[in-house]
Amino acid sequence: MKIPPGYVARNLWSRRLTTVLTAAGLALVVFVFAAVLMLNEGLHDTMVTTGEYDNVVLIRSSSETEVQSSVPRAQADAAISHPAVALTGEGLPLASRETVVLISLDKRESSQRSNVLIRGVGPNALELRPQIRLVAGRMFRAGSSEIVAGAGVARRFNGAGLGERMRFGQREWTVVGLFDAGGSGFDSEIWGDADQLMQAFRRPSYSSIVLRLADSAQFERFKKDIETDPRLTLEAKREQAYYSDQTKALSTFINILGMTLSVVFSIGAVIGATVTMYASVANRVAEIGTLRALGFQRRSILAAFLVEALMLGLVGGVAGLACASAMQLVSFSTTNFQSFSELAFGFRLTPAIAAESLLFALAMGFVGGFLPALRASRMEIVDALRAA
Template sequence: MKIPFSYSWKSLLARKATSALTAAGMALVVYVFATVLMLSEGLKQTLVATGSDDNVVLIRQGAETEVQSTIEREQAAIIESAPEIAYAPNGTKFASKEVMVLMTLPKRGSDKPSNVTIRGLSEKGLELRPQVRLLEGRMFRPGSSEIVAGRKIAENFKGAGIGETLRFGLRDWAVVGVTDAGNTAFSSEIWGDAEQLMQAFRRTAYSAVVAKLADVSLLERFKVRIESDPRMKVEAKRETDFYAEQSEMLANFLKILGMTLSVIFSLGAIIGAVITMYGAVASRTREIGTLRALGFRRVGILSAFLFESLLLGLIGGLVGVALASTMQFLTVSTLNWQTFSELAFTFTLTPAIAFQSLAFSLFMGLVGGLLPAFRAARMDLIEALRAV
């Protein structure tokens, strides 16, 4: 005979306090596990969503970021003339010659300084980023000392709000607009006219060229043309791949850190489950003997106690995932290890993360209940019935 599953559920309800404490311990571990995965996923999605599949980024060979790269004006002109680059309706090429610099700005409310990315771009650069929309004010005028700030920069840094003034590059820059690029890295940048920024920072070369291909299938042909040209010494990458590579180092670090903490905390949760289940076995010795006397087999008793432990893990997992889901309403800032500038992003909960978290919780329940379940199944019938 098989023991009905309702027996395990009713056994948990009979020990509400110990069951709740064990499930709570597992929930906290799952909460840490899920939030770290959400942090890593949020970072990845923020950077990957920044790019477009039909855009290509060109930087100097050996450079990992736009900040480290230099592309001479002659090289930029050669890139712009490539036949694979799409034409705009007015007959010009869809290519933006851009410059990127880092500036230290004080934060609102604390005066704590942090690096901010300032990107100089052309009119075509705005058209190549359709995901960026104007939230307040207007776009900067070409040839002027005007800038627009990403929403997260305007909210968090002094002087970056609309109507305010920032001073860098030995001149004052008027903030005439605030842009919103959703959960992408562009929301953490300041934009201005490329030529004006190059003059202000005494630059003679661009940092990168961003271009739109006439067709996404032309990428390999374009790469061969550009990278084999001895005059160039540049490399071309699909924009989504370029930003995905920038997220890899920090995302992997967060995952390793999170897994380490989760393993350490899970040991405590497993020990708690073991103690709880051993206590359940000890307090139900005569009950186990009665089940054996009624004809229930050892494997049925083993399954009942294992299912009881798995129920504890499932409850803890569901509570932990529910708690972790509330983190999606928070926005956090961290240092982009590739560009050393501040990057704001949100926790992101995906079905895969929820599944992994529940699986981890069930694993803790299984390991925690295994030894007590074996003890219950191997208990001698006569000794169990004689227990007081």
């Protein structure tokens, strides 16, 4: 005979206090575990959506980021003249010569300062990044000291709001527009005219070239042509892959820190579940003996206590996941280890993360309940009834 699940559920309900305390411990671990996965997913999603698959980024060979790169004007002109580059309606290469610099700005809500990335772009920048749209004001005029700010920067930093002014590069710049980049990394940037920014910061060369190929399938051939051209010292990457690579250092740090906390907390949660289940077995010796006397086999007793532990894990998992899902309302910012600029991103819950978190909770419940369940199933009928 099998012990019905309803019987197990009623046992948990009859010991509500210990059930809630044990489930709360499990929920805390699941919350930390899910939050780490959500943070990593949010970071990855932000950086991947920053780049377009059909776009190509050209930077100096051996440079990991645009901040470290330098592309001379002559090399930029030679690269965008490649026949594989798509053309605009006017017959010009669909490319943007860009320069990247870092400045330090004061945050609105504190006296702290943080690095913000300033990107000088060409006239085709918006056409190359269709995810970006102006939400207020207008685009900067070429050849002027005007800039547009990402929505995230405008909210967090002094001088970055519409109509405000900031001073850098020995000039005063006016914010004439705000743009929304759909939660991508561009939301943490300020854009201006590339040539004006190069003059202001006395840069003789660009940081990178962003272009689109007429046929995306020709990327490998284009990459080979660029990297073997003796006139050039450039490396070609798909834009999406380039920005995805920027997350590796930060993602590794988040994973190591998060998983370390999860392991430490999970050990405590498993010990708590084990103690709870052992106490349950000790308090139900007579009940176990009665069940055995009524004909329930050892494996049924074992299964009943394991189901009870799994139910504890499931309750804790659902509670922890519910708390973690609320973190999606929170915006998080940190320093991008690759570019040394502030990057804003959020927590993102996916079905895969929810499934992994619940499985993790069930695994903790199983590990914590196995030994007590095994002890209960091994009790002899006479000994159990006599102990009662």
